[in-house]
Amino acid sequence: MSKTDDIEDSSAPLIEHLAELRNRLIKSLVAFIIGMVICFAFWNPLFNFLTEPLCSALAARGQDDCGLVLIALQEGFFVAVSISLLGGLVLSFPFISYQMWRFVAPGLYKSEKNAFLPFLVASPFMFFLGAAFAYYGITPLAFDFFLGFQQPGALLSEEGSGAIAGIAFQGSAQAYLSLTIKFIVAFGLCFQLPVLLTLMGKAGLVSSRGLRNMRKYAVVGILVLAALATPPDVVSQVILFVVVFGLYEISIHLVARVERQREAKLREEGVLGEDESLFDEFDEDEDDEKEVKKT
Numbered sequence: 001m002s003k004t005d006d007i008e009d010s011s012a013p014l015i016e017h018l019a020e021l022r023n024r025l026i027k028s029l030v031a032f033i034i035g036m037v038i039c040f041a042f043w044n045p046l047f048n049f050l051t052e053p054l055c056s057a058l059a060a061r062g063q064d065d066c067g068l069v070l071i072a073l074q075e076g077f078f079v080a081v082s083i084s085l086l087g088g089l090v091l092s093f094p095f096i097s098y099q100m101w102r103f104v105a106p107g108l109y110k111s112e113k114n115a116f117l118p119f120l121v122a123s124p125f126m127f128f129l130g131a132a133f134a135y136y137g138i139t140p141l142a143f144d145f146f147l148g149f150q151q152p153g154a155l156l157s158e159e160g161s162g163a164i165a166g167i168a169f170q171g172s173a174q175a176y177l178s179l180t181i182k183f184i185v186a187f188g189l190c191f192q193l194p195v196l197l198t199l200m201g202k203a204g205l206v207s208s209r210g211l212r213n214m215r216k217y218a219v220v221g222i223l224v225l226a227a228l229a230t231p232p233d234v235v236s237q238v239i240l241f242v243v244v245f246g247l248y249e250i251s252i253h254l255v256a257r258v259e260r261q262r263e264a265k266l267r268e269e270g271v272l273g274e275d276e277s278l279f280d281e282f283d284e285d286e287d288d289e290k291e292v293k294k295t
Contacts, residue, residue, distance in 0.1 A: 024099040031092040031099075039087030043080040046087055047173075050180050053139040057147055058169070068173040075174045082177055086184075093124055115202060123195050130191030133243070134183045141236050142183065186229040190244050194251045201255030208256035211248075218248050 039046060055066035070076050101120055105113055151167045200206045211218075226240040 021103060024103045028092070028096040028099050031095040032088050034088075035091030036084045036088030038091065040080060040084040043083045043087075046083050047079065047177075050083070050177065053135065053180075054143050054171075054176065057140060057143040060144070061147060061150075063169075068171050068176055071172045071174070075172070079173050079177055082174070082181065086181055097124065116199075119195055119199050119202075123192060126191040126195055127188040130187040130189070131184045133191070134187035138187065138236055138239065139180060139183055141239070145236070183229075187240075190225070190229070190240070191247065193244065193247045194254060197248075197251035198254040198258060201258045206255060208252050208259060211252045211255060215248075219245065222248070 051066065051068070058064075058066050097120060101117075104116075108116065147169055149167065150169055151164070197206060197211065201208070222241055222244045225244065226237040229240060
C-alpha cells in the first residue's frame, strides 16, 4: 500500500465524523425552526406571560394601564420574532442536546458516558432554574425600581401660571422585551456555574483548593457581574451577588466530592495507599513552591 493510500484511509474517518456532525446540525436546525414556527403562531400568549411582571408592578402602584407602545411600524413584527426565537430555542433545546449527545457518545467509554450524562441533564435544569429565578424574583424588583422615577403632573397655582411636568411610563414593546430576555438569559447562564466548575473538576482542570484560593477574586468578579447584569438597584445587585456566590461555594463542595471519589477509585485500583491523598500531595507541592518564592 502506498503512502497516498495511507493518507486517504486515515482521512476517511474524519470525513465520516464531519458528515455525521453535519447531519446532527441539520436536524437541530430543523427542530429549532419548527419550535420557532410554533411559538410564532402563539406569540401573543407568550408576550402576555413575559409582561406579567410589568403589569403587576404597575398595578401595585395603582396604574391599571399596562399597555406598551410600538415606536416603529415594524416593531410589532420584530417583537413576535424575538419571542419566537427565544421560544424556539427553549422548545428545541432537549432535542438539540440529544443530537449533540448522539454525536459525542460513540467516542466515549462507558464510564465516561456515565460521568458526562448527569451534567447533560443538570445543565438545562439549572438554566431553567436561573430563568425562573430572574422572572419571578428579579424582574419585579427591577421594574418597581424603574417605575419609581415616574411623577404626576400638577399645577402650581389655580391661574395656571406654573406647572410640574408629569413623567409617565409609556414603554416600547421591543425595548421591554429586550430587557426581560436579557435578565432571563443572564441569570440562566449564571446558574450554569456549578455545572461548569464541577465538569472542569471532573476533567482535572480545577481543584477545590484552587477555587478556595481564588475566592477573593471570585467575589470581585461576581460584584462586577452583578453591576452589569442588573439595573442600578442595590437590592437586585445584592440578591444576584448572594445567589452567584452561593453557587460558587456549592461548586467548591461539588469539586471536592469529585476529588474524593477519584481518590477512592485510585485506592481500589491500588494506585494510592490507604493513608495517601492525591490532592494533599498537590497542595503540599503548591505550598513548597510558595515558600521557595518567598525566600
